[in-house]
Amino acid sequence: MPIYHTLGKMPHKRHTQFEKPGGGFYYEELFGTVGFDGMSSLVYHLHRPTQVKQVLETVDQTPKIAVERNMKSRKLIGFQVPPADDFLESRQPLLINSDLIFGLAAPRKSLRAYFYKNADADELLFIHKGSGMLRTMLGSIPFKYGDYLLIPRGMIYQIDFDTEENRLLYLESHHPIYTPKKYRNWFGQLLEQSPYCERDYKLPQNLETHDQKGDFLLKIKKQGFLHSLVYAYHPFDVVGYDGYNYPWGLSIHDFEPITGRIHQPPPVHLTFETSAFVVCSFCPRLYDYHPQAIPAPYNHSNIDSDEVLYYVDGDFMSRNDIAQGHITLHPGGIPHGPHPGAMERSLGKTRTDELAVMVDTFRPLMITEQALKLDDGIYYQSWLSNDETIN
Numbered sequence: 001m002p003i004y005h006t007l008g009k010m011p012h013k014r015h016t017q018f019e020k021p022g023g024g025f026y027y028e029e030l031f032g033t034v035g036f037d038g039m040s041s042l043v044y045h046l047h048r049p050t051q052v053k054q055v056l057e058t059v060d061q062t063p064k065i066a067v068e069r070n071m072k073s074r075k076l077i078g079f080q081v082p083p084a085d086d087f088l089e090s091r092q093p094l095l096i097n098s099d100l101i102f103g104l105a106a107p108r109k110s111l112r113a114y115f116y117k118n119a120d121a122d123e124l125l126f127i128h129k130g131s132g133m134l135r136t137m138l139g140s141i142p143f144k145y146g147d148y149l150l151i152p153r154g155m156i157y158q159i160d161f162d163t164e165e166n167r168l169l170y171l172e173s174h175h176p177i178y179t180p181k182k183y184r185n186w187f188g189q190l191l192e193q194s195p196y197c198e199r200d201y202k203l204p205q206n207l208e209t210h211d212q213k214g215d216f217l218l219k220i221k222k223q224g225f226l227h228s229l230v231y232a233y234h235p236f237d238v239v240g241y242d243g244y245n246y247p248w249g250l251s252i253h254d255f256e257p258i259t260g261r262i263h264q265p266p267p268v269h270l271t272f273e274t275s276a277f278v279v280c281s282f283c284p285r286l287y288d289y290h291p292q293a294i295p296a297p298y299n300h301s302n303i304d305s306d307e308v309l310y311y312v313d314g315d316f317m318s319r320n321d322i323a324q325g326h327i328t329l330h331p332g333g334i335p336h337g338p339h340p341g342a343m344e345r346s347l348g349k350t351r352t353d354e355l356a357v358m359v360d361t362f363r364p365l366m367i368t369e370q371a372l373k374l375d376d377g378i379y380y381q382s383w384l385s386n387d388e389t390i391n
């Protein structure tokens with residue numbers, strides 16, 4: 001998505017005859033988003049990509065909402081999400097609005113029984129535990145702990161895991177996920193002040209080209225339903241492509257933190273953006289170096305956004321009783337800040353090893369039934385001092 005990329009072979013000129021060595025033609029497909037205005041790639045198939053044999057069952061995937069209007073800070077114990085063999089069944093939608101689904105998954109098995117396409121949303125996977133290979137119609141990306149994988153809508157993919165111990169955070173975004181505009185120049189190149197650059201991208205490689213006829217099951221998510229279609233040819237039959245619309249990856253460990261003499265605001269952690277939410281990476285870094293700096297963040301009122309923090313690793317200085325896999329939700333409209341004692345505890349500290357992913361949504365989030373099962377139920381009172389009674 002972020003830069004021009006090409007794999008395999010293609011004709012010298014777009015939209016011209018592209019002959020197979022043994023006779024016949026390859027079939028061109030424009031694979032784009034946002035009508036004809038967004039990112040696109042020109043893809044060359046062995047077979048026409050339109051050959052549907054059957055349309056089978058449709059399964060409702062609409063998340064079940066438990067709390068529609070939430071005004072409670074919450075802590076979810078993410079590692080309590082139960083593992084499941086199937087990649088899609090392992091997904092637990094937790095926080096949703098009309099723009100995105102935020103969920104966790106603990107898939108045990110590689111996805112090989114069928115192919116998957118999300119026609120509703122760009123997907124962003126964050127690999128907390130596990131490693132493997134994202135295999136798509138436009139090439140493969142090896143992944144490991146700390147990787148973000150961005151899979152644009154419409155991409156047909158499977159995923160291989162090296163072991164059964166996998167923990168993923170996933171987002172399904174109804175808006176395209178982009179690199180931050182403030183870090184791009186007029187031509188789209190990332191600027192010197194960007195916390196990551198093009199060299200950090202994990203681009204798809206090793207195009208898999210299968211010339212295979214048969215019955216190939218493709219599960220397509222559309223309008224919140226999962227539709228099963230049978231295709232007549234292997235969906236990975238691409239011999240070449242070029243353009244800007246393809247899956248790519250970025251390691252959170254390659255995000256270079258921006259620090260200052262006094263506390264830097266959360267936008268310095270901005271990693272990806274959409275028109276409806278942002279994704280930020282909190283990475284190990286040196287603390288503020290003004291002699292009287294307060295490394296802990298100040299209380300703040302995020303009046304018009306809901307804040308979700310997913311804790312990956314390290315010690316979370318501003319919070320008490322936070323562990324790996326925990327999620328905190330701070331709803332817009334009420335202030336939040338460091339826990340009792342955290343501000344004082346932070347004084348004189350010179351560095352942090354915290355690693356976390358934050359998602360700030362511009363519209364309020366609803367709480368799913370699955371999320372309530374992970375909710376500790378008491379987090380919203382955790383800013384009270386010990387000597388205050390709760391009536």
Ligand SMILES: [Fe+2]
Nearest residue numbers: 300307330336
């Ligand atoms: Fe915050």
